[in-house]
Amino acid sequence: MFDTLSDRLTSALAGLRGKGRLSDADIDATAREIRIALLEADVALPVVRQFVAQIKERAKGSEVSGALNPAQQVIKIVNEELVGILGGATRRLELAKVPPTVIMLAGLQGSGKTTLAGKLALWLRSQGHTPLLVAADLQRPNAVTQLQIVGQQAGVQVYAPEPGNGVGDPVDVSRRGIAEARVRQYDIVVVDTAGRLGIDAEMMRQAVDIRDAVRPNEILFVIDAMIGQDAVSTSEAFRDGVGFSGVVLTKLDGDA
Ligand SMILES: Nc1nc2c(ncn2[C@@H]2O[C@H](COP(=O)(O)OP(=O)(O)O)[C@@H](O)[C@H]2O)c(=O)[nH]1
Ligand SMILES: [Mg+2]
Incomplete structure:
Protein backbone atom coordinates (compact mmCIF):
# COMPACT_ATOMS: atom_id res chain seq x y z
CA MET A 1 0.00 0.00 0.00
CA PHE A 2 2.72 2.51 0.93
CA ASP A 3 4.63 1.93 -2.29
CA THR A 4 1.73 3.14 -4.41
CA LEU A 5 0.77 5.88 -1.95
CA SER A 6 4.34 7.08 -1.91
CA ASP A 7 4.50 7.02 -5.71
CA ARG A 8 1.27 8.97 -5.97
CA LEU A 9 2.37 11.57 -3.48
CA THR A 10 5.70 11.96 -5.21
CA SER A 11 3.98 12.58 -8.51
CA ALA A 12 1.47 14.94 -6.87
CA LEU A 13 4.34 17.04 -5.61
CA ALA A 14 6.52 16.69 -8.70
CA GLY A 15 4.60 19.41 -10.50
CA LEU A 16 5.64 21.89 -7.85
CA ARG A 17 9.35 21.33 -8.05
CA GLY A 18 11.21 24.11 -9.74
CA LYS A 19 8.35 26.58 -9.39
CA GLY A 20 9.48 29.83 -7.88
CA ARG A 21 6.04 31.17 -7.05
CA LEU A 22 2.86 29.25 -6.25
CA SER A 23 -0.61 30.51 -6.99
CA ASP A 24 -3.65 29.40 -5.03
CA ALA A 25 -4.56 27.39 -8.12
CA ASP A 26 -1.24 25.50 -7.90
CA ILE A 27 -1.95 24.66 -4.27
CA ASP A 28 -5.51 23.57 -5.03
CA ALA A 29 -4.34 21.32 -7.86
CA THR A 30 -1.70 19.72 -5.65
CA ALA A 31 -4.19 19.27 -2.81
CA ARG A 32 -6.53 17.51 -5.22
CA GLU A 33 -3.79 15.10 -6.28
CA ILE A 34 -2.90 14.35 -2.68
CA ARG A 35 -6.55 13.76 -1.88
CA ILE A 36 -6.89 11.22 -4.70
CA ALA A 37 -3.67 9.49 -3.66
CA LEU A 38 -4.87 9.08 -0.08
CA LEU A 39 -8.36 7.92 -1.06
CA GLU A 40 -6.91 5.33 -3.42
CA ALA A 41 -4.77 4.07 -0.54
CA ASP A 42 -8.01 3.41 1.44
CA VAL A 43 -7.45 6.22 3.91
CA ALA A 44 -10.83 7.14 5.43
CA LEU A 45 -12.55 10.20 3.97
CA PRO A 46 -12.73 12.26 7.21
CA VAL A 47 -9.00 11.75 7.72
CA VAL A 48 -8.26 12.74 4.12
CA ARG A 49 -10.44 15.84 4.38
CA GLN A 50 -8.74 17.02 7.54
CA PHE A 51 -5.27 16.29 6.18
CA VAL A 52 -5.84 18.10 2.89
CA ALA A 53 -7.53 21.06 4.59
CA GLN A 54 -4.59 21.37 6.97
CA ILE A 55 -2.09 21.35 4.10
CA LYS A 56 -4.05 23.93 2.13
CA GLU A 57 -4.39 26.20 5.09
CA ARG A 58 -0.72 26.03 5.97
CA ALA A 59 0.37 26.35 2.34
CA LYS A 60 -1.76 29.41 1.70
CA GLY A 61 -0.99 30.90 5.08
CA SER A 62 1.73 33.27 6.03
CA GLU A 63 4.50 30.75 6.53
CA VAL A 64 6.99 32.53 4.38
CA SER A 65 10.51 31.31 4.87
CA GLY A 66 13.58 32.89 3.38
CA ALA A 67 15.38 29.59 2.95
CA LEU A 68 12.75 27.75 0.90
CA ASN A 69 10.91 28.69 -2.24
CA PRO A 70 7.11 28.26 -2.11
CA ALA A 71 7.16 24.87 -3.79
CA GLN A 72 9.72 23.53 -1.36
CA GLN A 73 7.59 24.90 1.45
CA VAL A 74 4.54 22.93 0.34
CA ILE A 75 6.64 19.79 0.15
CA LYS A 76 7.95 20.46 3.65
CA ILE A 77 4.41 20.98 4.97
CA VAL A 78 3.15 17.74 3.41
CA ASN A 79 6.12 15.95 4.86
CA GLU A 80 5.54 17.33 8.35
CA GLU A 81 1.83 16.56 8.27
CA LEU A 82 2.51 12.98 7.12
CA VAL A 83 5.04 12.47 9.89
CA GLY A 84 2.49 13.88 12.30
CA ILE A 85 -0.12 11.32 11.22
CA LEU A 86 2.09 8.28 10.81
CA GLY A 87 4.88 8.58 13.27
CA GLY A 88 4.52 11.68 15.39
CA ALA A 89 3.08 10.00 18.43
CA THR A 90 5.50 7.21 19.22
CA ARG A 91 6.60 7.44 22.81
CA ARG A 92 7.71 5.51 25.83
CA LEU A 93 5.41 3.56 28.12
CA GLU A 94 4.19 5.56 31.07
CA LEU A 95 5.47 3.82 34.20
CA ALA A 96 3.75 4.18 37.57
CA LYS A 97 5.64 6.02 40.32
CA VAL A 98 4.63 3.25 42.71
CA PRO A 99 4.64 -0.20 41.05
CA PRO A 100 2.95 -2.08 39.64
N1 LIG B 1 0.47 -11.91 10.84
C1 LIG B 1 0.16 -11.49 12.06
N2 LIG B 1 -0.78 -12.14 12.75
C2 LIG B 1 -1.07 -11.71 13.98
C3 LIG B 1 -0.44 -10.57 14.57
N3 LIG B 1 -0.97 -10.38 15.82
C4 LIG B 1 -1.90 -11.34 15.97
N4 LIG B 1 -1.97 -12.15 14.89
C5 LIG B 1 -2.87 -13.30 14.68
O1 LIG B 1 -4.21 -12.84 14.73
C6 LIG B 1 -5.05 -13.77 15.38
C7 LIG B 1 -5.74 -13.12 16.55
O2 LIG B 1 -4.77 -12.73 17.50
P1 LIG B 1 -5.07 -12.71 19.05
O3 LIG B 1 -3.82 -12.24 19.73
O4 LIG B 1 -5.63 -14.02 19.50
O5 LIG B 1 -6.20 -11.59 19.11
P2 LIG B 1 -7.14 -11.15 20.34
O6 LIG B 1 -8.48 -11.78 20.11
O7 LIG B 1 -7.23 -9.65 20.24
O8 LIG B 1 -6.49 -11.60 21.59
C8 LIG B 1 -4.14 -14.92 15.79
O9 LIG B 1 -4.25 -15.92 14.83
C9 LIG B 1 -2.75 -14.31 15.79
O10 LIG B 1 -1.76 -15.26 15.52
C10 LIG B 1 0.56 -9.89 13.79
O11 LIG B 1 1.16 -8.89 14.19
N5 LIG B 1 0.81 -10.40 12.55
MG1 LIG C 1 -7.20 -12.64 23.13
Missing part, protein backbone atom coordinates in the same frame (compact mmCIF):
# COMPACT_ATOMS: atom_id res chain seq x y z
CA THR A 101 2.44 -0.23 36.38
CA VAL A 102 -0.85 -1.40 34.92
CA ILE A 103 -1.26 -1.82 31.17
CA MET A 104 -4.72 -2.71 29.91
CA LEU A 105 -5.13 -4.13 26.41
CA ALA A 106 -8.42 -3.37 24.67
CA GLY A 107 -9.73 -3.93 21.17
CA LEU A 108 -11.92 -6.10 19.00
CA GLN A 109 -11.73 -9.88 19.05
CA GLY A 110 -8.92 -11.06 16.83
CA SER A 111 -7.17 -7.69 16.77
CA GLY A 112 -4.08 -9.24 18.36
CA LYS A 113 -4.33 -8.40 22.08
CA THR A 114 -3.19 -11.77 23.40
CA THR A 115 -0.36 -11.95 20.88
CA LEU A 116 0.68 -8.43 21.89
CA ALA A 117 0.58 -9.45 25.57
CA GLY A 118 3.22 -12.06 24.76
CA LYS A 119 5.36 -9.64 22.74
CA LEU A 120 5.12 -7.01 25.45
CA ALA A 121 6.04 -9.56 28.12
CA LEU A 122 9.10 -10.67 26.22
CA TRP A 123 10.19 -7.10 25.57
CA LEU A 124 9.54 -5.96 29.14
CA ARG A 125 11.53 -8.89 30.46
CA SER A 126 14.44 -7.98 28.17
CA GLN A 127 14.30 -4.48 29.68
CA GLY A 128 14.75 -5.91 33.16
CA HIS A 129 11.10 -5.81 34.23
CA THR A 130 9.14 -8.60 35.89
CA PRO A 131 5.75 -8.54 34.18
CA LEU A 132 2.64 -10.47 35.17
CA LEU A 133 0.04 -11.28 32.53
CA VAL A 134 -3.55 -11.33 33.75
CA ALA A 135 -6.07 -13.52 31.96
CA ALA A 136 -9.21 -11.36 31.96
CA ASP A 137 -10.63 -12.60 28.67
CA LEU A 138 -13.01 -15.16 30.13
CA GLN A 139 -15.18 -15.13 27.04
CA ARG A 140 -13.34 -16.27 23.96
CA PRO A 141 -12.95 -20.07 23.80
CA ASN A 142 -9.49 -21.07 25.03
CA ALA A 143 -8.41 -17.46 25.59
CA VAL A 144 -7.01 -18.35 29.03
CA THR A 145 -5.02 -21.29 27.68
CA GLN A 146 -3.78 -19.14 24.81
CA LEU A 147 -2.44 -16.54 27.25
CA GLN A 148 -0.83 -19.25 29.36
CA ILE A 149 1.01 -20.58 26.32
CA VAL A 150 2.06 -17.10 25.25
CA GLY A 151 3.33 -16.41 28.79
CA GLN A 152 5.24 -19.66 28.88
CA GLN A 153 6.90 -18.85 25.55
CA ALA A 154 7.91 -15.44 26.85
CA GLY A 155 9.08 -16.89 30.14
CA VAL A 156 6.73 -14.77 32.28
CA GLN A 157 4.08 -15.60 34.87
CA VAL A 158 0.38 -15.66 33.99
CA TYR A 159 -2.29 -14.98 36.58
CA ALA A 160 -5.26 -17.11 35.54
CA PRO A 161 -7.47 -17.98 38.52
CA GLU A 162 -10.59 -18.62 36.40
CA PRO A 163 -10.98 -21.16 33.60
CA GLY A 164 -12.74 -18.76 31.23
CA ASN A 165 -14.90 -20.02 28.34
CA GLY A 166 -17.73 -18.05 29.91
CA VAL A 167 -16.82 -18.84 33.53
CA GLY A 168 -15.52 -16.19 35.94
CA ASP A 169 -15.80 -12.43 36.41
CA PRO A 170 -13.22 -10.49 34.37
CA VAL A 171 -13.46 -7.38 36.56
CA ASP A 172 -12.78 -9.42 39.67
CA VAL A 173 -9.89 -11.28 38.03
CA SER A 174 -8.35 -7.99 36.91
CA ARG A 175 -8.58 -6.49 40.38
CA ARG A 176 -7.12 -9.61 41.99
CA GLY A 177 -4.36 -9.67 39.39
CA ILE A 178 -3.17 -6.24 40.50
CA ALA A 179 -3.27 -7.32 44.15
CA GLU A 180 -1.28 -10.43 43.28
CA ALA A 181 1.35 -8.33 41.50
CA ARG A 182 1.62 -6.03 44.49
CA VAL A 183 2.13 -8.91 46.93
CA ARG A 184 4.56 -10.83 44.73
CA GLN A 185 6.36 -7.70 43.53
CA TYR A 186 5.77 -7.87 39.81
CA ASP A 187 6.46 -4.36 38.58
CA ILE A 188 4.22 -4.38 35.49
CA VAL A 189 0.81 -5.96 34.99
CA VAL A 190 -0.60 -6.56 31.53
CA VAL A 191 -4.36 -7.14 31.58
CA ASP A 192 -5.58 -9.10 28.56
CA THR A 193 -9.29 -8.37 28.04
CA ALA A 194 -12.06 -9.82 25.90
CA GLY A 195 -13.07 -8.24 22.60
CA ARG A 196 -16.11 -8.74 20.40
CA LEU A 197 -16.48 -9.14 16.67
CA GLY A 198 -17.84 -5.61 16.41
CA ILE A 199 -18.37 -2.66 18.67
CA ASP A 200 -21.09 -3.47 21.16
CA ALA A 201 -22.39 -1.85 24.31
CA GLU A 202 -21.77 -4.88 26.51
CA MET A 203 -18.10 -5.06 25.54
CA MET A 204 -17.67 -1.33 26.16
CA ARG A 205 -19.31 -1.61 29.55
CA GLN A 206 -17.04 -4.48 30.55
CA ALA A 207 -13.93 -2.63 29.38
CA VAL A 208 -15.03 0.45 31.33
CA ASP A 209 -15.63 -1.67 34.45
CA ILE A 210 -12.17 -3.23 34.18
CA ARG A 211 -10.63 0.17 33.57
CA ASP A 212 -12.30 1.60 36.67
CA ALA A 213 -11.30 -1.41 38.76
CA VAL A 214 -7.61 -1.41 37.85
CA ARG A 215 -7.00 2.28 37.04
CA PRO A 216 -4.47 1.54 34.31
CA ASN A 217 -1.43 3.73 33.67
CA GLU A 218 -1.83 2.86 30.00
CA ILE A 219 -4.77 1.62 27.98
CA LEU A 220 -3.44 0.30 24.71
CA PHE A 221 -6.03 0.12 21.99
CA VAL A 222 -5.06 -2.75 19.72
CA ILE A 223 -6.19 -2.59 16.13
CA ASP A 224 -5.71 -4.84 13.14
CA ALA A 225 -4.06 -2.82 10.36
CA MET A 226 -5.91 -4.93 7.78
CA ILE A 227 -9.38 -3.66 8.68
CA GLY A 228 -8.82 -0.55 6.55
CA GLN A 229 -11.59 2.06 6.64
CA ASP A 230 -13.32 0.54 9.67
CA ALA A 231 -10.31 1.54 11.74
CA VAL A 232 -11.56 5.09 12.10
CA SER A 233 -15.07 4.30 13.35
CA THR A 234 -13.80 1.53 15.62
CA SER A 235 -11.11 3.74 17.15
CA GLU A 236 -13.57 6.56 17.66
CA ALA A 237 -16.02 4.22 19.38
CA PHE A 238 -13.27 3.02 21.73
CA ARG A 239 -11.98 6.51 22.32
CA ASP A 240 -15.43 7.76 23.28
CA GLY A 241 -16.47 4.62 25.18
CA VAL A 242 -13.35 3.60 27.08
CA GLY A 243 -10.60 6.04 26.15
CA PHE A 244 -7.03 5.00 25.47
CA SER A 245 -3.54 6.34 25.91
CA GLY A 246 -1.89 4.51 23.05
CA VAL A 247 -2.70 2.66 19.84
CA VAL A 248 -0.97 -0.50 18.67
CA LEU A 249 -1.33 -1.42 15.01
CA THR A 250 -0.97 -5.17 14.52
CA LYS A 251 -0.53 -7.33 11.43
CA LEU A 252 1.53 -4.71 9.62
CA ASP A 253 3.35 -7.74 8.24
CA GLY A 254 0.14 -8.61 6.37
CA ASP A 255 -0.71 -7.59 2.81
CA ALA A 256 -3.02 -4.64 3.57
Whole structure:
Protein backbone atom coordinates (compact mmCIF):
# COMPACT_ATOMS: atom_id res chain seq x y z
CA MET A 1 0.00 0.00 0.00
CA PHE A 2 2.72 2.51 0.93
CA ASP A 3 4.63 1.93 -2.29
CA THR A 4 1.73 3.14 -4.41
CA LEU A 5 0.77 5.88 -1.95
CA SER A 6 4.34 7.08 -1.91
CA ASP A 7 4.50 7.02 -5.71
CA ARG A 8 1.27 8.97 -5.97
CA LEU A 9 2.37 11.57 -3.48
CA THR A 10 5.70 11.96 -5.21
CA SER A 11 3.98 12.58 -8.51
CA ALA A 12 1.47 14.94 -6.87
CA LEU A 13 4.34 17.04 -5.61
CA ALA A 14 6.52 16.69 -8.70
CA GLY A 15 4.60 19.41 -10.50
CA LEU A 16 5.64 21.89 -7.85
CA ARG A 17 9.35 21.33 -8.05
CA GLY A 18 11.21 24.11 -9.74
CA LYS A 19 8.35 26.58 -9.39
CA GLY A 20 9.48 29.83 -7.88
CA ARG A 21 6.04 31.17 -7.05
CA LEU A 22 2.86 29.25 -6.25
CA SER A 23 -0.61 30.51 -6.99
CA ASP A 24 -3.65 29.40 -5.03
CA ALA A 25 -4.56 27.39 -8.12
CA ASP A 26 -1.24 25.50 -7.90
CA ILE A 27 -1.95 24.66 -4.27
CA ASP A 28 -5.51 23.57 -5.03
CA ALA A 29 -4.34 21.32 -7.86
CA THR A 30 -1.70 19.72 -5.65
CA ALA A 31 -4.19 19.27 -2.81
CA ARG A 32 -6.53 17.51 -5.22
CA GLU A 33 -3.79 15.10 -6.28
CA ILE A 34 -2.90 14.35 -2.68
CA ARG A 35 -6.55 13.76 -1.88
CA ILE A 36 -6.89 11.22 -4.70
CA ALA A 37 -3.67 9.49 -3.66
CA LEU A 38 -4.87 9.08 -0.08
CA LEU A 39 -8.36 7.92 -1.06
CA GLU A 40 -6.91 5.33 -3.42
CA ALA A 41 -4.77 4.07 -0.54
CA ASP A 42 -8.01 3.41 1.44
CA VAL A 43 -7.45 6.22 3.91
CA ALA A 44 -10.83 7.14 5.43
CA LEU A 45 -12.55 10.20 3.97
CA PRO A 46 -12.73 12.26 7.21
CA VAL A 47 -9.00 11.75 7.72
CA VAL A 48 -8.26 12.74 4.12
CA ARG A 49 -10.44 15.84 4.38
CA GLN A 50 -8.74 17.02 7.54
CA PHE A 51 -5.27 16.29 6.18
CA VAL A 52 -5.84 18.10 2.89
CA ALA A 53 -7.53 21.06 4.59
CA GLN A 54 -4.59 21.37 6.97
CA ILE A 55 -2.09 21.35 4.10
CA LYS A 56 -4.05 23.93 2.13
CA GLU A 57 -4.39 26.20 5.09
CA ARG A 58 -0.72 26.03 5.97
CA ALA A 59 0.37 26.35 2.34
CA LYS A 60 -1.76 29.41 1.70
CA GLY A 61 -0.99 30.90 5.08
CA SER A 62 1.73 33.27 6.03
CA GLU A 63 4.50 30.75 6.53
CA VAL A 64 6.99 32.53 4.38
CA SER A 65 10.51 31.31 4.87
CA GLY A 66 13.58 32.89 3.38
CA ALA A 67 15.38 29.59 2.95
CA LEU A 68 12.75 27.75 0.90
CA ASN A 69 10.91 28.69 -2.24
CA PRO A 70 7.11 28.26 -2.11
CA ALA A 71 7.16 24.87 -3.79
CA GLN A 72 9.72 23.53 -1.36
CA GLN A 73 7.59 24.90 1.45
CA VAL A 74 4.54 22.93 0.34
CA ILE A 75 6.64 19.79 0.15
CA LYS A 76 7.95 20.46 3.65
CA ILE A 77 4.41 20.98 4.97
CA VAL A 78 3.15 17.74 3.41
CA ASN A 79 6.12 15.95 4.86
CA GLU A 80 5.54 17.33 8.35
CA GLU A 81 1.83 16.56 8.27
CA LEU A 82 2.51 12.98 7.12
CA VAL A 83 5.04 12.47 9.89
CA GLY A 84 2.49 13.88 12.30
CA ILE A 85 -0.12 11.32 11.22
CA LEU A 86 2.09 8.28 10.81
CA GLY A 87 4.88 8.58 13.27
CA GLY A 88 4.52 11.68 15.39
CA ALA A 89 3.08 10.00 18.43
CA THR A 90 5.50 7.21 19.22
CA ARG A 91 6.60 7.44 22.81
CA ARG A 92 7.71 5.51 25.83
CA LEU A 93 5.41 3.56 28.12
CA GLU A 94 4.19 5.56 31.07
CA LEU A 95 5.47 3.82 34.20
CA ALA A 96 3.75 4.18 37.57
CA LYS A 97 5.64 6.02 40.32
CA VAL A 98 4.63 3.25 42.71
CA PRO A 99 4.64 -0.20 41.05
CA PRO A 100 2.95 -2.08 39.64
CA THR A 101 2.44 -0.23 36.38
CA VAL A 102 -0.85 -1.40 34.92
CA ILE A 103 -1.26 -1.82 31.17
CA MET A 104 -4.72 -2.71 29.91
CA LEU A 105 -5.13 -4.13 26.41
CA ALA A 106 -8.42 -3.37 24.67
CA GLY A 107 -9.73 -3.93 21.17
CA LEU A 108 -11.92 -6.10 19.00
CA GLN A 109 -11.73 -9.88 19.05
CA GLY A 110 -8.92 -11.06 16.83
CA SER A 111 -7.17 -7.69 16.77
CA GLY A 112 -4.08 -9.24 18.36
CA LYS A 113 -4.33 -8.40 22.08
CA THR A 114 -3.19 -11.77 23.40
CA THR A 115 -0.36 -11.95 20.88
CA LEU A 116 0.68 -8.43 21.89
CA ALA A 117 0.58 -9.45 25.57
CA GLY A 118 3.22 -12.06 24.76
CA LYS A 119 5.36 -9.64 22.74
CA LEU A 120 5.12 -7.01 25.45
CA ALA A 121 6.04 -9.56 28.12
CA LEU A 122 9.10 -10.67 26.22
CA TRP A 123 10.19 -7.10 25.57
CA LEU A 124 9.54 -5.96 29.14
CA ARG A 125 11.53 -8.89 30.46
CA SER A 126 14.44 -7.98 28.17
CA GLN A 127 14.30 -4.48 29.68
CA GLY A 128 14.75 -5.91 33.16
CA HIS A 129 11.10 -5.81 34.23
CA THR A 130 9.14 -8.60 35.89
CA PRO A 131 5.75 -8.54 34.18
CA LEU A 132 2.64 -10.47 35.17
CA LEU A 133 0.04 -11.28 32.53
CA VAL A 134 -3.55 -11.33 33.75
CA ALA A 135 -6.07 -13.52 31.96
CA ALA A 136 -9.21 -11.36 31.96
CA ASP A 137 -10.63 -12.60 28.67
CA LEU A 138 -13.01 -15.16 30.13
CA GLN A 139 -15.18 -15.13 27.04
CA ARG A 140 -13.34 -16.27 23.96
CA PRO A 141 -12.95 -20.07 23.80
CA ASN A 142 -9.49 -21.07 25.03
CA ALA A 143 -8.41 -17.46 25.59
CA VAL A 144 -7.01 -18.35 29.03
CA THR A 145 -5.02 -21.29 27.68
CA GLN A 146 -3.78 -19.14 24.81
CA LEU A 147 -2.44 -16.54 27.25
CA GLN A 148 -0.83 -19.25 29.36
CA ILE A 149 1.01 -20.58 26.32
CA VAL A 150 2.06 -17.10 25.25
CA GLY A 151 3.33 -16.41 28.79
CA GLN A 152 5.24 -19.66 28.88
CA GLN A 153 6.90 -18.85 25.55
CA ALA A 154 7.91 -15.44 26.85
CA GLY A 155 9.08 -16.89 30.14
CA VAL A 156 6.73 -14.77 32.28
CA GLN A 157 4.08 -15.60 34.87
CA VAL A 158 0.38 -15.66 33.99
CA TYR A 159 -2.29 -14.98 36.58
CA ALA A 160 -5.26 -17.11 35.54
CA PRO A 161 -7.47 -17.98 38.52
CA GLU A 162 -10.59 -18.62 36.40
CA PRO A 163 -10.98 -21.16 33.60
CA GLY A 164 -12.74 -18.76 31.23
CA ASN A 165 -14.90 -20.02 28.34
CA GLY A 166 -17.73 -18.05 29.91
CA VAL A 167 -16.82 -18.84 33.53
CA GLY A 168 -15.52 -16.19 35.94
CA ASP A 169 -15.80 -12.43 36.41
CA PRO A 170 -13.22 -10.49 34.37
CA VAL A 171 -13.46 -7.38 36.56
CA ASP A 172 -12.78 -9.42 39.67
CA VAL A 173 -9.89 -11.28 38.03
CA SER A 174 -8.35 -7.99 36.91
CA ARG A 175 -8.58 -6.49 40.38
CA ARG A 176 -7.12 -9.61 41.99
CA GLY A 177 -4.36 -9.67 39.39
CA ILE A 178 -3.17 -6.24 40.50
CA ALA A 179 -3.27 -7.32 44.15
CA GLU A 180 -1.28 -10.43 43.28
CA ALA A 181 1.35 -8.33 41.50
CA ARG A 182 1.62 -6.03 44.49
CA VAL A 183 2.13 -8.91 46.93
CA ARG A 184 4.56 -10.83 44.73
CA GLN A 185 6.36 -7.70 43.53
CA TYR A 186 5.77 -7.87 39.81
CA ASP A 187 6.46 -4.36 38.58
CA ILE A 188 4.22 -4.38 35.49
CA VAL A 189 0.81 -5.96 34.99
CA VAL A 190 -0.60 -6.56 31.53
CA VAL A 191 -4.36 -7.14 31.58
CA ASP A 192 -5.58 -9.10 28.56
CA THR A 193 -9.29 -8.37 28.04
CA ALA A 194 -12.06 -9.82 25.90
CA GLY A 195 -13.07 -8.24 22.60
CA ARG A 196 -16.11 -8.74 20.40
CA LEU A 197 -16.48 -9.14 16.67
CA GLY A 198 -17.84 -5.61 16.41
CA ILE A 199 -18.37 -2.66 18.67
CA ASP A 200 -21.09 -3.47 21.16
CA ALA A 201 -22.39 -1.85 24.31
CA GLU A 202 -21.77 -4.88 26.51
CA MET A 203 -18.10 -5.06 25.54
CA MET A 204 -17.67 -1.33 26.16
CA ARG A 205 -19.31 -1.61 29.55
CA GLN A 206 -17.04 -4.48 30.55
CA ALA A 207 -13.93 -2.63 29.38
CA VAL A 208 -15.03 0.45 31.33
CA ASP A 209 -15.63 -1.67 34.45
CA ILE A 210 -12.17 -3.23 34.18
CA ARG A 211 -10.63 0.17 33.57
CA ASP A 212 -12.30 1.60 36.67
CA ALA A 213 -11.30 -1.41 38.76
CA VAL A 214 -7.61 -1.41 37.85
CA ARG A 215 -7.00 2.28 37.04
CA PRO A 216 -4.47 1.54 34.31
CA ASN A 217 -1.43 3.73 33.67
CA GLU A 218 -1.83 2.86 30.00
CA ILE A 219 -4.77 1.62 27.98
CA LEU A 220 -3.44 0.30 24.71
CA PHE A 221 -6.03 0.12 21.99
CA VAL A 222 -5.06 -2.75 19.72
CA ILE A 223 -6.19 -2.59 16.13
CA ASP A 224 -5.71 -4.84 13.14
CA ALA A 225 -4.06 -2.82 10.36
CA MET A 226 -5.91 -4.93 7.78
CA ILE A 227 -9.38 -3.66 8.68
CA GLY A 228 -8.82 -0.55 6.55
CA GLN A 229 -11.59 2.06 6.64
CA ASP A 230 -13.32 0.54 9.67
CA ALA A 231 -10.31 1.54 11.74
CA VAL A 232 -11.56 5.09 12.10
CA SER A 233 -15.07 4.30 13.35
CA THR A 234 -13.80 1.53 15.62
CA SER A 235 -11.11 3.74 17.15
CA GLU A 236 -13.57 6.56 17.66
CA ALA A 237 -16.02 4.22 19.38
CA PHE A 238 -13.27 3.02 21.73
CA ARG A 239 -11.98 6.51 22.32
CA ASP A 240 -15.43 7.76 23.28
CA GLY A 241 -16.47 4.62 25.18
CA VAL A 242 -13.35 3.60 27.08
CA GLY A 243 -10.60 6.04 26.15
CA PHE A 244 -7.03 5.00 25.47
CA SER A 245 -3.54 6.34 25.91
CA GLY A 246 -1.89 4.51 23.05
CA VAL A 247 -2.70 2.66 19.84
CA VAL A 248 -0.97 -0.50 18.67
CA LEU A 249 -1.33 -1.42 15.01
CA THR A 250 -0.97 -5.17 14.52
CA LYS A 251 -0.53 -7.33 11.43
CA LEU A 252 1.53 -4.71 9.62
CA ASP A 253 3.35 -7.74 8.24
CA GLY A 254 0.14 -8.61 6.37
CA ASP A 255 -0.71 -7.59 2.81
CA ALA A 256 -3.02 -4.64 3.57
N1 LIG B 1 0.47 -11.91 10.84
C1 LIG B 1 0.16 -11.49 12.06
N2 LIG B 1 -0.78 -12.14 12.75
C2 LIG B 1 -1.07 -11.71 13.98
C3 LIG B 1 -0.44 -10.57 14.57
N3 LIG B 1 -0.97 -10.38 15.82
C4 LIG B 1 -1.90 -11.34 15.97
N4 LIG B 1 -1.97 -12.15 14.89
C5 LIG B 1 -2.87 -13.30 14.68
O1 LIG B 1 -4.21 -12.84 14.73
C6 LIG B 1 -5.05 -13.77 15.38
C7 LIG B 1 -5.74 -13.12 16.55
O2 LIG B 1 -4.77 -12.73 17.50
P1 LIG B 1 -5.07 -12.71 19.05
O3 LIG B 1 -3.82 -12.24 19.73
O4 LIG B 1 -5.63 -14.02 19.50
O5 LIG B 1 -6.20 -11.59 19.11
P2 LIG B 1 -7.14 -11.15 20.34
O6 LIG B 1 -8.48 -11.78 20.11
O7 LIG B 1 -7.23 -9.65 20.24
O8 LIG B 1 -6.49 -11.60 21.59
C8 LIG B 1 -4.14 -14.92 15.79
O9 LIG B 1 -4.25 -15.92 14.83
C9 LIG B 1 -2.75 -14.31 15.79
O10 LIG B 1 -1.76 -15.26 15.52
C10 LIG B 1 0.56 -9.89 13.79
O11 LIG B 1 1.16 -8.89 14.19
N5 LIG B 1 0.81 -10.40 12.55
MG1 LIG C 1 -7.20 -12.64 23.13
